[in-house]
Amino acid sequence: MILRSRINILWLLSFSVIACSPSENNDGLPGVEITESNIVEIDEAISSIEFIPLKNQEDSPVNLNCSVWNLKVTEEFLVYSTICNPEAKIHLFDLRGNYIKSFQRIGNGPEEYQNLQGVDLNQDTLSITVGGGVIKQYSFPDFEFIGTVTLDKNALFIPYFTKISSTKWLTSPMFDGNLDENGEFSVFKILDSSTGEITELPITGTPITAEISEGEFARLGENSLLFNYAFSDTLYLFEIEKSTPLISLDFGARKPSAKDLKMDGEKFEATVTSQPFVINMGKIWHTEDVSRLKTFALAKNPEMDITNMRTFPVHEVFIDHKSKRAIAFQSLAGWSNGNGFATDGYFYDVLRTEDWIYALEKGSLGKYGEELEQIINDLEDFEDPILIKYQVKMNE
Numbered sequence: 555m556i557l558r559s560r561i562n563i564l565w566l567l568s569f570s571v572i573a574c575s576p577s578e579n580n581d582g583l584p585g586v587e588i589t590e591s592n593i594v595e596i597d598e599a600i601s602s603i604e605f606i607p608l609k610n611q612e613d614s615p616v617n618l619n620c621s622v623w624n625l626k627v628t629e630e631f632l633v634y635s636t637i638c639n640p641e642a643k644i645h646l647f648d649l650r651g652n653y654i655k656s657f658q659r660i661g662n663g664p665e666e667y668q669n670l671q672g673v674d675l676n677q678d679t680l681s682i683t684v685g686g687g688v689i690k691q692y693s694f695p696d697f698e699f700i701g702t703v704t705l706d707k708n709a710l711f712i713p714y715f716t717k718i719s720s721t722k723w724l725t726s727p728m729f730d731g732n733l734d735e736n737g738e739f740s741v742f743k744i745l746d747s748s749t750g751e752i753t754e755l756p757i758t759g760t761p762i763t764a765e766i767s768e769g770e771f772a773r774l775g776e777n778s779l780l781f782n783y784a785f786s787d788t789l790y791l792f793e794i795e796k797s798t799p800l801i802s803l804d805f806g807a808r809k810p811s812a813k814d815l816k817m818d819g820e821k822f823e824a825t826v827t828s829q830p831f832v833i834n835m836g837k838i839w840h841t842e843d844v845s846r847l848k849t850f851a852l853a854k855n856p857e858m859d860i861t862n863m864r865t866f867p868v869h870e871v872f873i874d875h876k877s878k879r880a881i882a883f884q885s886l887a888g889w890s891n892g893n894g895f896a897t898d899g900y901f902y903d904v905l906r907t908e909d910w911i912y913a914l915e916k917g918s919l920g921k922y923g924e925e926l927e928q929i930i931n932d933l934e935d936f937e938d939p940i941l942i943k944y945q946v947k948m949n950e
Contacts, residue, residue, distance in 0.1 A: 583788070585802035586878045588832070588871055590853045597920035599872070599883045603944040605929050606651040608634065608904070610938050616656050618645065618938045619906050622891040625941070626675045627902055631695060632941065633680075634904065635673045642670035644680070646695060651941060657697045665690075665699040672713040683712040687745070689723075705745040706752055714768050716779075718795070721748040724779070726769035733761065737816075741769040741783050744795060755797045757790060759783065760815045762822055766833070772840040772896065782847055784836035785810060789845065789873075801875065805832040808851075829854045829867065835889075839896035844948055845873045846901055850889070852882060863889050864912060874948040881946065886913050901946070904939045 608618055620636035627633070631654070632647040646654040659666045667684040674681045680694040687709040691700040703723075705712070711728035718724050723745050733739050739761075740754035757769070769783035771792065781790035781797060787809060791800040810831040817825065825831075829851035839846040848868055855867040868885040887909050894903040905913065910926065913919050919926060930936050 583799050583802040584878055585804045586873050586880050587804045587806065588849070588852070588873075588880050588882070589806050589808075592871070592880045593853055593869060593882045593884075595920055596883045596918065596922065599881050599946055600922070601945045601947045603922050603925075603942060605926050606632075606649075606941040606943060607929060607933055607936075608632070608645075608647055608651050608939050608941060609653055611653045616643065616645065617641075621906075623904060623906075624673045624893045625895045625902055625904055626673070627895045627897055628675070633673075633675060634939075634941075635670070637670050637673075639669045644670075644673070644682075644697075657692070659697075659699075664702065671711055672715055674716050676717055681715075681717070683715060686710060687712065689715070703747045705747055706743075706750075709745075714770055716771065718744070718777075722746050722795070724771065724792070726771070726783070728768060729759070729761070729764040731761075734758070737761070742771075742781065742792075742797065753795070755792075757781065757783070757797055759785075762815055762817055762819070765819065765822060767836040770836055770838045772838045772845070774840060780838055780840050780845060782834070782836055782838035784834060785815060786834055786836070789838070801873070801878075803834060805834075808832045823860070826850075827858065827860050829858065835868070837893075839894060839901060841896040841901070842899045843875045844899075844946065845875065846896065847871050847873070848885060849882070872946045872948065877948070879948065881948065884918055886910075886918055886942070899945055900943050903942050905942060906939050907937055910940050 610616060610618060618636060620638040622637040624635040624637060632649060634645045634647065636643055643656050643658040645656045648654060667690050669685050671683040671685060675694060678694050680692045681689050684690050687705040687707045689703040691703065692698060693700055705723060709727040712725050714726040716724050725743050725745055726741060727743065729739060737760060738758035741757045741759050742755040744753040763785045766784040769781060771779040771781050774780050777793060779792040781792055787803045788799050789801045790797045808831045832852050833850040835848040835850055837848040849871050851867050852869045853867055855865060858865045858867060866889040868888045869882040870885050871880055871882040873880045886905060887903055892904060914923055917923060
């Protein structure tokens, strides 16, 4: 995996990817067209935006700039996890970005962890995957230890997971190299902690797409989720422990073919550099009938440099499920290991220092750049990340 090895060096940590099964058939599904014509300036796409600096503690500041991060937003808190092992931490802020405290319990004891892979927050319970299919659970927001849950011991890396019943967990583990007779593997699995039973959902990927990210999911309701994964041309609905196709993603003539998904790693790197097709990067967020995903090469960048991820043509794409309309704008964070959030009609991201500096230099924020500059001028310390909270215009 040549490209991924290079990205490992650039990112410090890389995730693996899952592919769209060549056998997918979208006949009869409602679809949405996603092409370069959907791209607009950020001023046209956003109806409101708020910049929230994450204010560090003054007496003993913590390191908030990490290349792998996870954000959760509750009614009271911003939960910002910096997953830079072996010093991974979870930081708690109020909704105005004021620092409250940090949680870290590194060690070999039963209440401790050596690595932090993924984070799930379900009301008053914080769960983290720590490796070897093990989940450590803590009460939230006081971070008192609750207990340990063991899933599949062969699942060495589980970055995306969530609890779906008293003993069952939906997961998207790292591709382990095992393929079925068709040369494919299951993207999403249900793991039962009480019996050890593993249920593979019928959504499969091919090894070539293990160059980008695991599958991801977003909550639609208490008992339903939305699935996406890299290279997929379909979003899936998950309910009652079953997945069904929900909507087709129409990338037109620049959709990768089944043959493209079978290429080897070396050819894939060359293909990424030449940008012949659009790649659904597998990200997914959802709030109030609008889904957000990321694409690579929705519009080509002839000046892309494979060694400089700032030059990668990444766009944020928003889909209105009622109108089946999509809009897109250039991503502020780009090809990133960051995982934002969505709730109550708003989308959230965290811009690390280098992200917002680059966005201001390139004018990527449009008219909102002046607002951010004013906020920065008022800060005593501008080296920490800034959270952005925004709404998109989907019905205008």
